Amino acid sequence: MRINLQFSGCRLNEAELQGWAADFRARGHVIVRDADEADVVVVNTCAVTGEAGRKSRQLIRRAHKGNPQAKLVVSGCYATLEQCATAGIEGVTLVVPNRDKDDLVSKVDAVLPAKPRSDGPGLLQHGRCRAFIKVQDGCRWRCSYCVVTLARGAERSAPVGRIIDQINQRCEAGVQEVVLTGVHLGGYGSDIGSSLYELIRAVLADTGVQRLRFGSLEPWGPDENFFALFADRRLMPHLHLPLQSGSDSVLRRMARRCRCRDFARLIEMAQAAVAGFNITTDIIVGFPGESEAEWREGLDFVESVGFGDVHIFPFSAREGTRAARLPGQITGEAIRRRQRQLQQLAVRMRGDFVRQNAGQVHEALLENSQQRTTDGSFVYAGYTGNYIRAEYAGSACVSGNRIVRGRLAVANGRAVLSDI
Numbered sequence: 229m230r231i232n233l234q235f236s237g238c239r240l241n242e243a244e245l246q247g248w249a250a251d252f253r254a255r256g257h258v259i260v261r262d263a264d265e266a267d268v269v270v271v272n273t274c275a276v277t278g279e280a281g282r283k284s285r286q287l288i289r290r291a292h293k294g295n296p297q298a299k300l301v302v303s304g305c306y307a308t309l310e311q312c313a314t315a316g317i318e319g320v321t322l323v324v325p326n327r328d329k330d331d332l333v334s335k336v337d338a339v340l341p342a343k344p345r346s347d348g349p350g351l352l353q354h355g356r357c358r359a360f361i362k363v364q365d366g367c368r369w370r371c372s373y374c375v376v377t378l379a380r381g382a383e384r385s386a387p388v389g390r391i392i393d394q395i396n397q398r399c400e401a402g403v404q405e406v407v408l409t410g411v412h413l414g415g416y417g418s419d420i421g422s423s424l425y426e427l428i429r430a431v432l433a434d435t436g437v438q439r440l441r442f443g444s445l446e447p448w449g450p451d452e453n454f455f456a457l458f459a460d461r462r463l464m465p466h467l468h469l470p471l472q473s474g475s476d477s478v479l480r481r482m483a484r485r486c487r488c489r490d491f492a493r494l495i496e497m498a499q500a501a502v503a504g505f506n507i508t509t510d511i512i513v514g515f516p517g518e519s520e521a522e523w524r525e526g527l528d529f530v531e532s533v534g535f536g537d538v539h540i541f542p543f544s545a546r547e548g549t550r551a552a553r554l555p556g557q558i559t560g561e562a563i564r565r566r567q568r569q570l571q572q573l574a575v576r577m578r579g580d581f582v583r584q585n586a587g588q589v590h591e592a593l594l595e596n597s598q599q600r601t602t603d604g605s606f607v608y609a610g611y612t613g614n615y616i617r618a619e620y621a622g623s624a625c626v627s628g629n630r631i632v633r634g635r636l637a638v639a640n641g642r643a644v645l646s647d648i
């Protein structure tokens with residue numbers, strides 16, 4: 229059967245998709261890029277905010293509308309929290325809640341018996357030169373806005389040996405960059421007597437991976453020992469540390485385990501470990517009760533850090549969370565105004581970070597397909613180690629999934645790698 233896989237939401241959802249793709253292929257199915265070619269469409273949904281839930285429903289409806297003949301299988305956080313509503317959406321054949329996710333492929337096979345086919349195109353033929361490996365699921369914390377933790381349950385870590393095997397398989401298939409992901413990645417190992425630190429050491433020692441990154445990592449847990457690992461240049465100097473607010477009083481209401489001073493200390497450790505270390509973040513705008521003074525304080529802190537990028541999430545209440553019941557819910561207009569202010573700051577900081585790196589030599593992993601630039605030409609592009617997206621303008625004969633080295637410059641607002 230031809231299987232199309234789609235997701236909304238976090239990198240963990242994407243990592244799960246990659247795991248399912250490998251399992252479907254192992255059972256003789258073919259993964260197809262276009263939903264309209266598929267016999268089965270699998271959608272991995274998100275429910276982190278009310279808006280994410282809306283987008284997930286939209287994705288499911290669009291998948292059915294685009295190919296009404298295909299069987300539609302839905303999993304993920306939205307499908308788990310709203311199982312009946314999901315099952316009621318037109319075209320949905322099967323709902324697989326998060327607790328059964330690991331068996332999704334066999335469940336699909338059980339209800340949709342398929343004729344084995346030849347092995348489908350590999351990961352790289354699908355434009356992927358980066359593999360997401362899910363190492364952990366669940367979270368022991370209870371941030372007041374977070375519904376994901378309700379949907380995904382207690383912390384569960386994959387065994388180190390299995391992760392090493394998965395990474396080695398992906399590397400043998402030509403993958404050069406691996407991203408370790410989890411709901412609470414920093415909690416890796418809490419249930420199996422290990423830790424993220426031990427896992428990284430094992431991955432660096434026992435796999436041939438060229439470039440190793442992390443998905444979102446909560447800003448508590450990393451210490452000097454963790455940052456010392458970056459002495460191995462295969463560990464890319466970029467972390468996505470979700471701050472969520474730059475105001476301690478808001479962080480307290482969010483029940484976050486990190487305060488601004490702790491966060492600033494993490495930044496110091498990162499920058500002491502590797503010059504040019506890039507820190508990106510998530511910020512929730514308009515959390516209940518966020519006063520104008522707290523908002524200003526938050527903006528000032530964000531600016532003082534100088535993030536390489538900011539993902540902005542306008543607060544939307546999720547039923548079942550404490551934040552949904554907090555007083556002082558903020559109106560749409562106030563949220564939109566704050567969002568615009570943060571957006572302007574984020575664009576400025578992103579430009580500043582790229583300019584700080586201009587003139588330096590970087591390596592970038594080029595992606596498989598070329599992209600069209602504003603002047604109409606086609607170029608390969610990819611991410612530098614510290615996660616700057618750069619176009620390649622050097623004279624070497626290149627192809628996708630290749631690591632190139634060059635000097636970074638900024639041209640027409642775009643980062644460009646040229647010959648040294």
Ligand code: SF4
Pocket residue numbers: 367368369370371374375376377411412446
């Ligand atoms: S640490 Fe992350 S996953 Fe856990 S409750 Fe907080 S926001 Fe949710």
